[in-house]
Amino acid sequence: NAGVTQTPKFQVLKTGQSMTLQCAQDMNHEYMSWYRQDPGMGLRLIHYSVGAGITDQGEVPNGYNVSRSTTEDFPLRLLSAAPSQTSVYFCASSYAAGSLNEKLFFGSGTQLSVL
Amino acid sequence: DQQVKQNSPSLSVQEGRISILNCDYTNSMFDYFLWYKKYPAEGPTFLISISSIKDKNEDGRFTVFLNKSAKHLSLHIVPSQPGDSAVYFCAASENDMRFGAGTRLTVKP
Numbered sequence: 001n002a003g004v005t006q007t008p009k010f011q012v013l014k015t016g017q018s019m020t021l022q023c024a025q026d027m028n029h030e031y032m033s034w035y036r037q038d039p040g041m042g043l044r045l046i047h048y049s050v051g052a053g054i055t056d057q058g059e060v061p062n063g064y065n066v067s068r069s070t071t072e073d074f075p076l077r078l079l080s081a082a083p084s085q086t087s088v089y090f091c092a093s094s095y096a097a098g099s100l101n102e103k104l105f106f107g108s109g110t111q112l113s114v115l
Numbered sequence: 116d117q118q119v120k121q122n123s124p125s126l127s128v129q130e131g132r133i134s135i136l137n138c139d140y141t142n143s144m145f146d147y148f149l150w151y152k153k154y155p156a157e158g159p160t161f162l163i164s165i166s167s168i169k170d171k172n173e174d175g176r177f178t179v180f181l182n183k184s185a186k187h188l189s190l191h192i193v194p195s196q197p198g199d200s201a202v203y204f205c206a207a208s209e210n211d212m213r214f215g216a217g218t219r220l221t222v223k224p
Contacts, residue, residue: 004158033211042121042204042216043159058211090158103149104212106158 002026006091006107013081013114021076021110023091031094032074033058033104034066036087043090049074081114088112118142119207121215129223134192136218138205141186145207148181150190153202153217162203163190195222 007022025032033048045058049068063085065077074093078085089110096102120139128134136150146167151159165172165179165188172179178191192199200222205215 035214040124040216042117042119043206043214045211045213048211056211059213092158103161103164104151104159104206106160108156108158 004091004093004105004107006089006110008110009108011110011112013078013112015081015083015114017081018077018079019081020078021089021091021112023074023076023107024072025074025091025093025105026072027093027095027105028071029093029095029105030071031096031102032068033092034064034074034076035090035092036060037090037109038087046076046089083114086112086114117213117215118145119205119213119215121205121218123218124216125219125221127221127223128195130197131194134190134195134199134220134222136190136192136203136205136220138188138190138215139186140188140207142207142209142213143186144209145213147208148179148188149206149208149212150177150179151204151206151214153204159204192220195220197222197224 004025030051034046035043044060047066049055091107092104094102094104149164150162152162153159163177181188202217202219204217
């Protein structure tokens, strides 16, 4: 059982480049989300989705786009990378939608550096 | 504005003693609280949770206490073991899940 799979594990971008971080889960979870982890800031919510076709903004959505065309996949797009987006990104999923009283399952993370 | 706060960036305890990690929140609409544990180069993993209608939940060596009037929760680990050394994140949920900045726990043999 793969759980939550994130690719790539590491990525280096130049300022202004675009890229997509991939996230897939095989647990038939309705809820999926993206977080970034920065020193002293903990995990901050970027975007989340409560089901296919539905997305919403979290705490720090600027500079990122998401879509949810299938239950399994929730890619995160950086349209024009900036050094401030250097961070570790985590994708997470859960059974629950709406009021979230279920634990999140996390991927292993993507370390992104923007030069 | 962070709605979930962990004011202690680090904590060091001796093996066998109690570890107490603290967390404060500002949003009274949070209805579920969770603790996650994170090792280096891995994603966080769920540890223990508590509903807002309870004030205590216990699972083996781990106990979470919730004080709604003070908007405060804590995680107790008894006895602490070297393998518990990790970063611990407090989280709270309503329609989405918000995390604190984390506390790095070091358990010394």
